[in-house]
Amino acid sequence: MVSIRRHSKSDAKPTEDFIYTDLYNAICERHLPPDTKLGEAMLAEHYGVSRTIIRQVLLRLSSDRLVKLEPNRGAFVASLTLEEARQIYEAWRLVEGAIIQDVTECITPQQIASLRSLIAAERVACDEQNYPLLTRLSIQFHMQLADLCSNKFLGRFLKELIPQTSLAYFYEIRKMPVCTKDEHSEILEHIVAGNAEAAIEAARQHLDGIEAALNARADINRRISLVDKLNSRISSRS
Ligand SMILES: [Zn+2]
Numbered sequence: 001m002v003s004i005r006r007h008s009k010s011d012a013k014p015t016e017d018f019i020y021t022d023l024y025n026a027i028c029e030r031h032l033p034p035d036t037k038l039g040e041a042m043l044a045e046h047y048g049v050s051r052t053i054i055r056q057v058l059l060r061l062s063s064d065r066l067v068k069l070e071p072n073r074g075a076f077v078a079s080l081t082l083e084e085a086r087q088i089y090e091a092w093r094l095v096e097g098a099i100i101q102d103v104t105e106c107i108t109p110q111q112i113a114s115l116r117s118l119i120a121a122e123r124v125a126c127d128e129q130n131y132p133l134l135t136r137l138s139i140q141f142h143m144q145l146a147d148l149c150s151n152k153f154l155g156r157f158l159k160e161l162i163p164q165t166s167l168a169y170f171y172e173i174r175k176m177p178v179c180t181k182d183e184h185s186e187i188l189e190h191i192v193a194g195n196a197e198a199a200i201e202a203a204r205q206h207l208d209g210i211e212a213a214l215n216a217r218a219d220i221n222r223r224i225s226l227v228d229k230l231n232s233r234i235s236s237r238s
Contacts, residue, residue, distance in 0.1 A: 014047050020057045022047075027066050027077055028139055028166040029132035034079035038067060065164055078167055082214070085168035088161060089211045095158045096142070096207065097200045099149045100187070104196035106150055112192055115144060119185050139163065141184045168214060183209075 014022075023043075026032045038058060044051045058075045061067035068078045080088070118141055125134040142162050149155035183206045190199035 013049055016053050016056055019043075019047050019049065019053065020060050023057060023061060024064070024066065024163070025136060027061075028163055029136050030166060031132065032077050034077050034167050036077040038075040038077065040074065064160070066167070078164075080164070080167045085165075085214055086211065088164055088168065089207055089214070092158070092161055092165070093204060093207045095154060095161070096145070096203050098151075099145055099154055099158060100191060100199045100203055101196045102150055102154070103145055103148045104191045104194060104199060107148060107191060111148055112188070115141070115188050118144060119188065122184065135166075138184070139166070165210075 023032075023038075032038075040051045040054050040058070043054045043057075047054070058067055058069065062069050062075070062078075066078055067075050069075050118137060122134060122137045122141070125131075125137055139162055143159055146155040146158040146162070149158075183202065187199050187202045187206065190196075190202055
């Protein structure tokens with residue numbers, strides 16, 4: 001639990017929203033890996049609030065599918081199988097294409113400026129090698145695109161889907177966050193130019209790149225686990 005941002009004792013008691021956002025970010029920034037135990041008592045003490053508030057927060061995170069609640073065992077950061085991770089990226093690619101098509105037709109200069117400043121912030125985080133922040137900003141880029149979609153159902157669907165990719169990082173080969181500022185910039189500039197087809201293609205390549213990293217990590221995991229198994233077999237003989 002050490003990696004959660006500490007709440008200063010001198011502050012007023014944090015609200016349920018504050019704790020929800022803090023834990024949400026800690027999971028999306030990959031400070032809390034899948035299957036981490038989220039003990040109610042420990043969190044209540046950490047934030048200086050009642051267990052009732054913590055329970056409410058954990059319920060909200062479980063409806064985001066970032067936390068799993070297990071009877072008699074408590075709350076844990078949710079985990080994905082490799083197959084589920086692949087399915088999430090497949091769904092993301094499909095929905096993001098539809099969203100980009102929509103957004104290209106209705107984006108305003110103010111919204112363009114807001115996305116450009118987000119990309120500028122990603123660039124700063126990248127230069128400063130602040131990868132937790134960069135990861136969060138990368139997610140925000142896609143969330144902001146989803147917000148601009150005039151079809152609220154499509155937007156909401158993508159917003160529910162994307163945070164769960166934070167749970168897929170176990171399968172990724174890249175140490176860097178999955179989204180890069182230049183790829184986001186390419187997607188945005190095609191949208192600004194009114195070229196939905198090129199923007200959708202750039203987004204497809206962007207998400208393909210992420211999924212390829214996922215597959216590569218899975219291959220490595222398989223090799224490591226095989227070597228581990230062989231080693232343990234040898235050591236058990238000696
Ligand atoms: Zn991205």
